[in-house]
Amino acid sequence: MTDYDAIVIGAGHNGLICASYLAKAKHKVLVIDSRPVPGGCASTREFAENYRVSDCAQWLSQLDKTIVSDLQLSDAGLVLSSPKSTISLQPDAAHVTFDGDTVTGTSIDTEDVTAYSSFRLQMRRFAKVLATLYNGRPPKLVEKNWTDRITLLKLGLGLKLLGKSHMQDLMRLALINIYDVMNEYFKNPALKSAIALDAVTGSNMGPRSPNTVFSYLHKVTGEFLSDSGTRQVMGGMGALGTALASSAEAAGVEIKLGCAVKAIKKTGHAVSGIELVDGTLLSSKIVVSSADPTTTFKSMLGYAQMEAGMAKRAELYRNRCGTAKLHIALKALPTFTGLNQAQLSQRLIITPPMDGMETALNPMKYNEISDQHLFDISIPSIDDPSLSPEGHHVLSALVHYVPFSPKMGWDEARQLLTDQLIDEISAYAPDLKSLAVASELVTPADFEKTHHVTGGSWHHGELSIDQVLMMRPFPGSTQYKTAVEGLYLCGAGAHPGGGLLGLPGRNAAKEIIKGGALV
């Protein structure tokens, strides 16, 4: 008799979602996390006295709608803002606004407007095809399994239904880079770079890197499955974690926070439970890890506990990421040149034209600090005054490309880069500096430490073509079941991957239930 049917490592969104579905199927489930709060990368933190921000992910745009309804997250306290438009800030204040399928701006001509809506339509067509793969386990290609064959049939049918020319277009685009696709569709540099930014967020890639069309499609597919637009979570992202946790508890899941897992334990050839840092042993029929594959396999299970080919694949799994966060506490709402107050609560992005994005990427490759960065900015306190003292505000920005370990070391680089980043944003918001009362830079190395994501990789491993779909995280451990008996994956390191999708968690639970390991 084991202590639990399933122990889920990690109370991030995927861990909690997986646990909830397992508990709904009447299994006894424990979720365990070293952090004191649930949510993982969906977390809210006070970074300066009385100023709080979503300290990792800041927008909700991809959470699958069936999960939201299955887990009754609204009842569990999840409140979202209205959908946000995206405004790409320009040095000359000729900002470009993206809202659904429309793009507006003084520099955008009608040809680009038409091209944008047809581009969006085409991407949605492709997302719909990809969604057939995202909604379940990724099919294996060589093994003769009916579930996989049916998925492949659906995929084939989806491709067929695209029609010949769209299908050819997908085949042509899927593996190339966003830089070429942007130049093919559009003329306006601001329009191109704004879309390219979505293709490189959370990665270590530039617009010219291969795979960037795929990573863009990954984002669009999430948005297609979520069907809610880009929104802000009231109370910060941590409120999503809290809502997921209370939904899980309502389903019967036991959640232990502030308990670090020391090791995944095996009895004989199969995984039989976990050991906590304090030495406590907890047994279970299966262990489901939502930690990233490197943490799961290298740190928790240990390479000596698996076959060598698997250890090699785990070791070669890539986790590089160039995304940092900048948090600024403001004593008043800043002014952005050319934006009214209503626009300030939208998603604001700053990015140079695509060639400049590539140039900004280059220093990161060599562990140096770039002169120029890409920003994805939110001022969440406009919609949600609970985040800051009355009349005050917080600004939260995703920043690309920041190296994991700069040559000069973070001790020296931290303040330098923080000041530089504030200067870079101040070019668009002249009073920002004078209003700032506190600031914080969260580097990829910090993310690794605070959120336990190897390499600071938000996606739990790069979304490169060799690490996605039926290859995620690596052959032999796909379909949520790893090559080690009794050990499963349900995090972003499993198909369909990173972002606040929730699908790895849900799909894993479905596979576990179907696979019969808990019977």
Next chain:
Amino acid sequence: MSSPTRDTMLLTTPFHSRVEAACALNDWGNWMGYTTPNAYFDIELEYFAVRSTTGVFDLSPMNKYQISGPDAEAYLNRLVTRDVAKIGINRVGYAIWCNDAGQVLDDGTIFRFSDNEFRLCSYQRADDWLAWNTLGFDVTIDNVSSDIAALAVQGPTSCTILTLLGCENLNQLKPFGMAHYEFEGRPLMVSRTGFTGDLGYEVWVPPESAEALWDQLFELGHDYLIKPFGSHALELARIEAGFLQANTDFMPAEEVVRVGRTRNPFELGLGWLVDFNKPLFNGRAALAKVQENGSKYRFVLLDVDGNKPAEHSFIMKNGKVVGTVTSAAWCPTAKANLAYAQVEMPHGTVGDKLIAEIYYQRELHWTQLYAPCKVIEAPIFKPARRWQTPAPPH
């Protein structure tokens, strides 16, 4: 032997000056990148030296890896399919190792020097695979292939000759045992191992001792009819003795590019080397499935009618091809026309009668022969002296 197109300039072994002088036929081959004699003077006479007196084979090209460190045993236990903990100090174990798919990469021998010190002798270069296997283990792997010169000294008078060389009480050494001596001030290790299936030893020395070792062996062994033997004679002996050869009887999984050309241990008749009592070894999960679902092939020894070696023959049953021959030879001591074949299941149980389709050429004239053959228990050559301790005197 690898094909000429893949060759680079060949190396020579530490015995080369002596081997070259003894190689009357000047018939050379490439064995793992080294110049090695196919035959010295007469294949059959060389073979009969092994079976009747003593034959000496230069096995210096074998790949040798020193494996040491606190996790050495655990490392090897994850690497190979058998239980390394059961190999005692100063003992040698035959082992195979697989990839995660349970397909055989190579076979070789593990020499245990102490709790934490081993040497792995492999047919294939294994640096890359051994290095990846170190992940998670506190272990050091050193390729010592060129730091050690080795001779196989095989045959009924081999113990006597080595005793004359100074290996005291060698006759007390059990099969798969190791003994340590000194030779001209340098270490000399003898293991009672070999690839001929006869009473025999392998002698391991630093390269500096190589020429002196050869000279003294042949001087002391003169009256015991010591002879050098080359790759062709070894081939006869090993087929007779039931030993498999990587790249001949099976393809090392790492070298295979076509689907279905690799083999698991059960398909090579090596299931006895797979120890499922071990909770973890490379290929375990896949092999557990194989055990459940059965294998596709069986490795068999065939006694073929007639005297035409069934080299590369198709094996038929009821007019249908059910397998192919991997090695074949007329074996002089066994006095049998033997062949190893991979046949499709369920064929190939002992006693099964099959047909070998043999082609042979005489003066440009090809003849086709359907030779009846029978699956027999391997090996066919098993002299008592191979296993006797003390080794029988001469």
